[in-house]
Amino acid sequence: MSDINHGDEGVQACGTERQDETAGVDSVAISTPDIPAEGEVRGAVVFFSSASENTARFIRNCHLEHEGINVYRIPLHRRGGSLNIREPYILVVPTYGGGSPDKAVPTQVRLFLNDRANRNGIRGVIASGNTNFGEAFCMAGDLVSKKCKVPFLYYFELMGTKEDEEKVRKGVPEFFANIKKQQQA
Ligand SMILES: Cc1cc2nc3c(=O)[nH]c(=O)nc-3n(C[C@H](O)[C@H](O)[C@H](O)COP(=O)(O)O)c2cc1C
Secondary structure: OOOOOOOHHHHHHOOOOOOOOOOOOOOOOOOOOOEOOOOOOOEEEEEOOOOOOHHHHHHHHHOHHHHOEEEEEOOOOHHHOOOOOOOOEEEEEEOOOOOOHHHHOOHHHHHHHHOHHHHHOEEEEEEEEOHHHHHHOOHHHHHHHHHHOOOEEEEEEOOOOHHHHHHHHHHHHHHHHHHHHHHHO
């Protein structure tokens, strides 16, 4: 598995430009970030977190907004509305399903990615899980990576450690800076 701090291969693998297939026919309301980037926008993170809020806590502690990263949350309930993202992002997803690949990616995340315009923006995935699940630890990352053909950048357990927070806080803007560099080359 590639890591945001030493996954050069992964970082390069995602420098592909994508066509905005929805250009000109997109009439949905584009979502505003739950935590907007401070200063110049350098990239975005989209995350899901269930009622246990582990991933939400991790994301809050990363303070990605200080690094110019827009942070969006996929709503837990339908009444939270739908999320419509039209900028490149890294998906942060907790694993569910207890080892069943069909259920490893939370339904809310699957629905979000089923929307082609949302799927167009994904550039990489970070997954979380619990090592108690053995082989299925962070399985959602492998599945999203394969399905969306983007690199699996990093994984962490539960709400992550201080070290995880630092790596992600540093690694996410670096990842987007690399994409920009490759596009300009
Ligand atoms: C019903 C259930 C199934 C889970 N299945 C897995 C699993 O298959 N693999 C894994 O790594 N973690 C699994 N987990 C652990 C969650 O990924 C972990 O608790 C995560 O931090 C939850 O994030 P959230 O609180 O943001 O939703 C499972 C947790 C629950 C409650």
